[in-house]
Amino acid sequence: MATSPYLPTPAFARWRKFKSNAVTGVLVLCSAAVIAPLFLVLYFLIVHGATSLDWNFFTQLPKPTGEVGGGMANAIVGTMTLLAMASIVGVPIGIFGGIYLAEYGSDGANSWIRFAADVLNGVPSIVWGMVIYLILVVPFKGFSAYAGSVALGLMMVPLVMRTTEEVLVLVPQSYREAALALGVARWKVIMVIVVRTALKGIATGVIVALARIAGETAPLLFTDLGNNFWNHNLKEPIAALPLQIYNYAISPYDDWHRQAWAGALVLMALILALNITVRVLSRDRQKST
Amino acid sequence: MSPPPEAATGQKPSVPTRVLPTPSGAAPASLPVESEVIAFDIKNFSLWYGARQALMDVTIKIPAKKVTAIIGPSGCGKSTFLRALNRMHELTPGIRIEGSLQHFGEDLYGPGVEAVAIRRRVGMVFQKSNPFPTMSIAENVLVGLRLNGVRDKAVLQERLESSLHMAALWDEVKDHLNRPGTSLSGGQQQRLCIARSLAVQPETLLMDEPCSALDPIATAKIEELIQTLRESYTVVIVTHNMQQAARCSDRTAFFYMGRLIEYDETRKMFTNPANQQTEAYVSGRFG
Numbered sequence: 127m128a129t130s131p132y133l134p135t136p137a138f139a140r141w142r143k144f145k146s147n148a149v150t151g152v153l154v155l156c157s158a159a160v161i162a163p164l165f166l167v168l169y170f171l172i173v174h175g176a177t178s179l180d181w182n183f184f185t186q187l188p189k190p191t192g193e194v195g196g197g198m199a200n201a202i203v204g205t206m207t208l209l210a211m212a213s214i215v216g217v218p219i220g221i222f223g224g225i226y227l228a229e230y231g232s233d234g235a236n237s238w239i240r241f242a243a244d245v246l247n248g249v250p251s252i253v254w255g256m257v258i259y260l261i262l263v264v265p266f267k268g269f270s271a272y273a274g275s276v277a278l279g280l281m282m283v284p285l286v287m288r289t290t291e292e293v294l295v296l297v298p299q300s301y302r303e304a305a306l307a308l309g310v311a312r313w314k315v316i317m318v319i320v321v322r323t324a325l326k327g328i329a330t331g332v333i334v335a336l337a338r339i340a341g342e343t344a345p346l347l348f349t350d351l352g353n354n355f356w357n358h359n360l361k362e363p364i365a366a367l368p369l370q371i372y373n374y375a376i377s378p379y380d381d382w383h384r385q386a387w388a389g390a391l392v393l394m395a396l397i398l399a400l401n402i403t404v405r406v407l408s409r410d411r412q413k414s415t
Numbered sequence: 416m417s418p419p420p421e422a423a424t425g426q427k428p429s430v431p432t433r434v435l436p437t438p439s440g441a442a443p444a445s446l447p448v449e450s451e452v453i454a455f456d457i458k459n460f461s462l463w464y465g466a467r468q469a470l471m472d473v474t475i476k477i478p479a480k481k482v483t484a485i486i487g488p489s490g491c492g493k494s495t496f497l498r499a500l501n502r503m504h505e506l507t508p509g510i511r512i513e514g515s516l517q518h519f520g521e522d523l524y525g526p527g528v529e530a531v532a533i534r535r536r537v538g539m540v541f542q543k544s545n546p547f548p549t550m551s552i553a554e555n556v557l558v559g560l561r562l563n564g565v566r567d568k569a570v571l572q573e574r575l576e577s578s579l580h581m582a583a584l585w586d587e588v589k590d591h592l593n594r595p596g597t598s599l600s601g602g603q604q605q606r607l608c609i610a611r612s613l614a615v616q617p618e619t620l621l622m623d624e625p626c627s628a629l630d631p632i633a634t635a636k637i638e639e640l641i642q643t644l645r646e647s648y649t650v651v652i653v654t655h656n657m658q659q660a661a662r663c664s665d666r667t668a669f670f671y672m673g674r675l676i677e678y679d680e681t682r683k684m685f686t687n688p689a690n691q692q693t694e695a696y697v698s699g700r701f702g
Contacts, residue, residue: 300545303503304608308559308615309535318562322549 215279224290289331602633
C-alpha cells in the first residue's frame with residue numbers, strides 16, 4: 127500500500143504545532159489585556175474607596191472645608207434625579223426616532239438620519255456642555271438641574287435611537303402582516319405588536335444609554351455646576367456624583383480624596399448594576415426567542 | 416381525523432369526497448353561474464413590481480361562501496394575487512396595479528377606500544403560523560377586536576369561545592387560555608391564527624399555503640376546518656398541494672406565468688381540464 131507523497135515530515139509537524147501554540151498564546155494574552163483594566167479599576171476603587179465608605183456617606187451632606195467626615199447623600203440623589211430627567215428628554219426622542227427609522231423612513235432619509243446619529247454619538251461630551259450652556263444657561267441666567275438633564279438627555283438620543291431601530295428591525299415581518307391582516311391601523315400595529323415584541327431590547331438600549339451618561343462630568347460642568355447642599359428646586363444647580371468626585375479629587379485635602387474614592391466606588395457600582403440589568407434582560411430575550 | 420383515502424394514496428381524486436353544493440342543483444357547465452353571489456369580481460387586473468409584471472390581465476369571479484383554490488407552480492403569481500385581494504401587497508414598495516377589483520360590490524382600490532377597512536372584511540392566514548409571542552392564547556384571539564376598540568367583556572368572551580370553536584381549537588386549549596400562544600404545537604398555532612382572523616368576523620378569509628409547514632395530521636385538521644368555514648365565509652386558498660386543492664375546494668383557478676390559465680369547478684379541473692397546460696400541471700407533468 128502506497129503512502130501519500132504529501133504527508134508532512136515529523137519536523138514540519140512539530141514546527142507547525144509550535145506556531146499554533148505561539149499564536150494561541152498571543153491571543154490569550156490579548157484577551158487577558160482586555161479584562162485586566164477592569165480589574166485594575168475595581169481593585170483601586172475597592173482599596174481606596176471601601177475604607178472611606180460608611181453609612182454616613184449615604185445619609186449626610188458634605189462637611190465644610192476642614193471638618194472630617196460627611197457624605198454625598200445629596201450627590202447620590204442628585205445623580206438619580208439627573209438620570210430620571212435626562213430619560214424624560216432622551217428616551218421618547220430616541221424611541222420615536224428609532225421607530226421612524228425602522229418603520230417609516232425612506233432609505234434616503236434613513237441613511238442621513240443614521241449618519242447624523244452616528245456623528246452625534248461621537249460629539250465630545252464637553253461640547254454638549256458648551257452648547258447647552260449657550261442655549262439654556264446664558265438665556266435663563268443660571269446653572270440648573272434642567273440644563274444638566276437636557277445635556278445628558280440629548281447625549282442619550284443617538285444611542286437609544288439606534289438600538290431601538292436595531293431591535294425593531296429584528297421583529298419578524300410576519301407579525302406586522304398578521305396584525306395588519308386583522309384590519310388594525312398601522313400605528314397601532316407598530317405600538318402594540320412590534321414595540322411590545324421588542325420591548326426588552328428597547329429597555330436594554332435605554333439602560334445602556336443611562337450607564338453611558340451616569341458618569342459623565344464634562345456636560346454637567348457648564349450646565350448643572352453641582353451643589354454642596356440639598357436642592358429640590360430644579361431651576362437651581364443640583365449635586366451630582368461625577369461633579370462631586372471631580373471637585374473632591376482636585377482638592378488639597380486627604381479626607382476629600384478619600385471621599386472622592388468612595389464616590390467613585392458608588393458610581394461604579396451603579397453603572398455595574400445597570401450593566402447587570404442589561405445582561406439579565408438580554409438573557410431573557412434570548413430565551414424567549 | 417385521517418385525511419380522505421384519495422389523499423393518502425396520492426391518487427388523482429376522480430371522485431370528490433363531497434357533493435358540490437350548487438344552489439340551483441344543476442351542475443354548471445360553464446362559469447360563472449348567473450344566480451350565485453360573487454365575493455370578488457375582478458376584471459383585467461394587472462400588477463407590476465417595479466418594471467416586472469407579476470400578474471397579467473386577470474379576470475375572475477370568485478363566488479361567496481365557497482372555497483376557491485388557487486394553484487400553479489412557484490412564481491406564477493398566485494400569492495401575489497391573493498395578497499392583492501386585501502391589499503397586503505401594499506407593504507412592498509414599488510407596486511403598481513391596473514384593472515378593477517371588487518369585493519361584494521365595493522371597489523377595493525376605489526378613491527377613499529382604506530386598506531385598513533378592507534382588511535377588516537378580508538382576513539388572511541399565512542404560510543407560517545405567527546401568533547404574537549408576547550400574548551397568551553386568549554389575547555392572541557382577541558387582539559384584533561381589542562385594537563379595534565372593543566371593550567365589552569361579554570362580547571370579548573363570546574368572540575373568544577366562538578372563534579376557538581370555529582377553528583376547532585377550543586377543546587384543546589380551553590383549560591389554559593392564559594398560556595403563551597407560542598406554547599402550542601405547529602398545527603395548533605395555525606388554528607390559533609385562524610381563530611384570530613375569525614374573531615374580527617371578516618366576510619372572506621384568504622389562506623396563503625396554510626398547511627405547507629404542517630404534518631399530514633395537522634393538515635387534515637385544517638382541511639376539515641376549511642369545510643366548516645365555507646358555511647359562513649368565503650375562502651380563497653393558495654396551495655402547492657394539488658391533492659389539497661382537489662379535496663377541499665369547490666372551484667380551482669390555475670395560474671401560470673402571471674396569467675389565469677383556467678378556472679372552473681374543481682371536479683372538472685382535475686378530471687377534464689380544458690387547457691393543455693392545466694392538464695399537464697394537475698397530472699404532475701410539470702410544476
